Amino acid sequence: MGRKLLLLGPPGAGKGTQAGHIAKLLGIPHISTGDMLRQAVAEETELGMQAKAIMEAGDLVPDDLVTALVIERLAQPDAACGYLLDGYPRNAAQADTLTNTYGDDVIDTAIAVDVESEELVRRILQRAKEQGRTDDTEDVVRNRLNVYQADTEPLIGYYRDRERLAEVDGVGSVDEVFGRIVEALR
Ligand code: AMP
Secondary structure, three states, rough: OOOOEEEEEEOOOOOHHHHHHHHHHOOOOOEEEHHHHHHHHHHHOOOHHHHHHHHHHOOOOHHHEEEEEHHHHOOOOHHHEEEEOOOOOHHHHHHHHHHHHHHHHOOEEEEEEEHHHHHHHEEEEEEEHHOOOOOOOOHHHHHHHHHHHHHOOOOHHHHHOOOOOOOOOOOOOOOHHHHHHHHHHO
């Protein structure tokens, strides 16, 4: 049986990059709700139209919309033997929905990548500049961080209480952090 993982971490912690590496190493699909939503926005689907302004503001898309996406995705055959969830669940209500729908074993390990917040703002703004992402203004970046701290960070306690938490220091190179994650997953 493959691993059923969740990657938790603040915006700017390098979550997407690490998720890609982990999924490749373990041969499991990388399921990113952010990627799925960005694709919906690009394709101008009904969901995309509903999500666009919310995402641009750095707020959370309504739970029912994202949950429907995830349930559909988890029903695909490639997710039958494991997956890496990236960006879902994002708040306690989503975590409860996931647990209530599939049981506690829906996540065997939640990996929390830890980076303190001033370092994050610095990284995100730097990335925005490099990629010419003018949508990443400082206000939006700070809002994303606030939303993370208010809504998502409590999930660390949620998975710790269920003895499914692995905490990893997220400061260092991509390779260093990846090494720590691999170690934590043993
Ligand atoms: P991410 O790439 O994970 O940072 O996601 C980008 C944006 O998509 C977030 O800022 C949210 O607006 C939205 N999003 C992604 N996942 C979720 C989720 N599980 N619940 C609500 N909104 C989400």
